[in-house]
Amino acid sequence: MIPDEKEVIDIIQNNMTDNLICRALEMRPEEITKYVCGLANVEGGYVLIGVERDNGILKVKGFQLAFDMKTVMNDVSKKLKGKILFEYGHIYVLAKNIFAIKVEKAEKKISMNDICYCYKNNSIEVCRENKKNPSTLFISYTECDAPIVDIIEKKISEKLRNRVKISRYIGLEYKDSFKTFMDTIQDHDFVLTIVSDTYLRRQACMYEVGEIIKDHHYKDKLLFVVLTEKERKYYGKNAPDKIEADIYKGATSKLEYTRYWKKQYEELEEAMKQINDYEATRQATYDLQVIGQIYRKDIGEFLQFLSDENGKSFQKLYDNDFNELIKWIFPEYEPNIFNQCDCFGILLHNSIEQLHRITKADYNQIALGIKTDSHKTGLMVFADDIAGYKQRYRLVVMDGLMAKSYVTGNNILVNNVKQEVEYFCAVFQTKSEVVLPIKYGGKVIGVFNSESEEENYYNQEMVIQLTKVLVDFADKIIELGYVGNMTQNDLPYVHIIV
Numbered sequence: 189m190i191p192d193e194k195e196v197i198d199i200i201q202n203n204m205t206d207n208l209i210c211r212a213l214e215m216r217p218e219e220i221t222k223y224v225c226g227l228a229n230v231e232g233g234y235v236l237i238g239v240e241r242d243n244g245i246l247k248v249k250g251f252q253l254a255f256d257m258k259t260v261m262n263d264v265s266k267k268l269k270g271k272i273l274f275e276y277g278h279i280y281v282l283a284k285n286i287f288a289i290k291v292e293k294a295e296k297k298i299s300m301n302d303i304c305y306c307y308k309n310n311s312i313e314v315c316r317e318n319k320k321n322p323s324t325l326f327i328s329y330t331e332c333d334a335p336i337v338d339i340i341e342k343k344i345s346e347k348l349r350n351r352v353k354i355s356r357y358i359g360l361e362y363k364d365s366f367k368t369f370m371d372t373i374q375d376h377d378f379v380l381t382i383v384s385d386t387y388l389r390r391q392a393c394m395y396e397v398g399e400i401i402k403d404h405h406y407k408d409k410l411l412f413v414v415l416t417e418k419e420r421k422y423y424g425k426n427a428p429d430k431i432e433a434d435i436y437k438g439a440t441s442k443l444e445y446t447r448y449w450k451k452q453y454e455e456l457e458e459a460m461k462q463i464n465d466y467e468a469t470r471q472a473t474y475d476l477q478v479i480g481q482i483y484r485k486d487i488g489e490f491l492q493f494l495s496d497e498n499g500k501s502f503q504k505l506y507d508n509d510f511n512e513l514i515k516w517i518f519p520e521y522e523p524n525i526f527n528q529c530d531c532f533g534i535l536l537h538n539s540i541e542q543l544h545r546i547t548k549a550d551y552n553q554i555a556l557g558i559k560t561d562s563h564k565t566g567l568m569v570f571a572d573d574i575a576g577y578k579q580r581y582r583l584v585v586m587d588g589l590m591a592k593s594y595v596t597g598n599n600i601l602v603n604n605v606k607q608e609v610e611y612f613c614a615v616f617q618t619k620s621e622v623v624l625p626i627k628y629g630g631k632v633i634g635v636f637n638s639e640s641e642e643e644n645y646y647n648q649e650m651v652i653q654l655t656k657v658l659v660d661f662a663d664k665i666i667e668l669g670y671v672g673n674m675t676q677n678d679l680p681y682v683h684i685i686v
Contacts (some may be wrong), residue, residue: 189275189277190275190276190277190278190279190288191234191275191276191277191279191288191289191290192290193279193280195290196234196236196279196281196286196288197279197281199234199236199246200236200239200246200248200281200282203244203245203246205241205244205246206233207227207230207231207232207233207234207307208233208234208235208236209223209226209227209233209234209235209236209307209311209312210236210239210240210241210246211235211236211237211239211240212237212238212239212240212249213237213238213249213251214237215237215255215257215260217260217263217264217267218267220235220260220261220264220289221263221264221267221268221300222300222305222312223235223289223291223307223312224264224268224272224274224289224291224298225268225272225298225299225300225304225305225312226305226306226307226308226312226313227291227307228270228272228274228291228292228293228294228298229294229297229298229304229305229306229307230293230306230307231293232290232291232292232293233290233291233307234288234289234290234291235288235289235291236286236287236288236289237251237286237287237288237289238250238251238284238285238286238287239281239286248281248282248284248286249284250284250285250286251278251284251285251286251287252285253278253285255287257276257278257287261276261289267300267301268298268299268300269298269299269300269302269520270294270296270297270298270299270519270520271294271295271296271298272291272292272294272298273291273292273294274289274290274291274292275289275290276288276289276290299520301649301652301653302520302652302656303649303652322350322351322352322353323348323351323352323353323377323378323517323518324352324353324354324355324376324377324378325344325352325353325354325355325376325377325378325379325380325517326354326355326356326376326378326379326380327340327341327354327355327356327379327380327381327382328379328380328381328382328393328396329356329381329382329384329387330382330384330386330387330390330393332384332386332426332427332428333382333384333386333387333415333431335422335423335424336382336384336413336415336419336422336423336502337356337382339422339506340380340382340413340510340513341354341356343509343510343514344510344513344514344517347510347514347521348514348517348518348521351518352517352518355376376409377409377517378409378410378411378516378517379409379410379411380411380412380413380513381397381410381411381412381413382413382415382502383412383413383414383415383433383435383494383499384415384428384431384432384433385415385428385430385431385432385433385434386428386430386431387433388433388445388487388491389445389448391452391475391478391479391482394449394482394486394487394490395478395481395482395486397486397490411500411513411516412494412498412499412500413499413500413501413502413505413513414433414435414494414499414500414501414502415431415432415433415502416431416432416433416501416502416503417431417432418503419431419502419503433494435491435494435495435499436495442488442491442492442495445487445491446483446487446488448483449479449482449483449487450483452479452483453476453479453480453483456472456475456476456479457476459472460472460473460476500512500513509523511523525538525542525657525660526538526539526660526661526664527664529664529668530668531668532665532668532670532679532680533680533682535661535664535665535668536554536570536571536679536680536682537571537682537684539554539571539657539661540552540553540554540571540572540573540682540684541573541684542657543636543638543654543657543658544573544684544686546650546653546654546657547622547638547640547646547650547654549638549639549640549645550573550574550575550578550641550686551572551574551575551578551615551618551638551639551640552572552573552574552636552637552638553569553571553572553574553590553636553637553638554569554570554571554572554626554634554635554636554661555567555568555569555570555584555590555594555634555635555636555637556568556570556626556633556634556665556670556679557594557632557633557634557672558672558673558674558675558676558678558679559672559673559674559675560583560675560676565672565673566583566584566586567583567584567586567590567591567594567634567635568582568583568584568676569581569582569583569584569681570679570680570681570682571681571682571683572682572683572684573683573684573685573686574683574684574685574686575685575686576685576686578615578617579614579615580683581614582676582681585612587610587612588610588611588612588614589602589608589610589611589612589621589623589637590623590635590637592610592623593623593624593625593632593635594625594632594634594635595632596625597625597627597632598625599622599623599624599625599651599655600621600622600623600624601621601622601646601648601651602620602621602622603620603643603644603645603646604619604620604643604644605618605619605620605621606619608621615639617641618639618640618641619640619641619642619643619645620639620640620642620643620644620645620646621637621638621639621640621646622637622638622646622650622651622654623635623636623637623638624636624651624654624655624658626658626661626662627658627659627662628662628663628666633662633665633666633670633672636654636658638654
């Protein structure tokens, strides 16, 4: 879609500069992505290329049709994260061609390389709210299904770490339970409910969900995981007699729950008749009303709600490493890019290649902490891609920047190594350097080092991209069995000539 020509002409002729970015010439995808991201994160707006501001007056300079803007905009689309609507195309204004991009306001924050940008005064700046509080997840379940919840909570915590805060809830008596449940939904970003046979036979649970699925305000925050007998292997000795929630076996199976609740109703009603005392059975009267509502209406509606693909199979989630669940909580989440690496050699090779793609420098190293002798530990390079004419080494001296990052756990970015007193010169061509710690569980296990022949080569955006890769690398190398007391011979050395 091409932006409305009349609207663009009106903006220019009337000097309407609100939410407008003008550039006489701009074709860099990275910069245009920032413009689109920044406008989407405020009120939306326009990017006009071939137009400039001159003392508040918009002047059309023109933009050549020969420029391949389709490829540029395809790159822009790939760089953006989040749901965003924008349209673009060439428009003739005052006998000159310009390139216009119309950006709609996004419902949720849009990012590029995990950074949110915002429009301000014909320019773009990093949003202040980039560091936001972690999402909150509330898990509702019955106590007998705790082993399943343990698995889910562990996996979410492993993948999202400090990006989500999890609280668990088993349930109280239904009067207090429902109020607590509703209050909890309001206080949390997401609610995950574990549905088992036991869950479907609990009065408090049925009362809660019977009410909650009727309220459209909460539906987007709720996810139901449905258990089957396949999950019995996770319970150990304390497994209930029946785990599976009979939701997908047809009408007869679902009606079994209706029969169960009807029986509960009849037994309570008969007991109340035998007592025949209003004051003594006043609370039971309220229970009777609730149970009647469950078996006449709520249980049927809830089971239908789950069978209409609103219930997720635990086993399918498990087989997919809970990625669907993770994406529901944190849409920006991307699985570890090294998941398919099944040995140290492949992991080191793929990692140094991925890091090289980001830095585009010809000197990159991954160094890991090892045991150098019976009493000492040190840093040794186990993967590098280095230009053939440059010096390389394995053992890292412990008085340079790599050692400093390893000891302190801090990022080190040096724009000009000549001005850095702690710089240890191993390659005379180096003008700038970045050293990043590789951490797992808060502990530094190694460092990544990259050096460039240009001053001021590295920036914070690059650091963010590199750090993301290093987090995945750390997770995977620990999974493969790396420990800090390994020796040089325990790990392979990967060398790639650039």
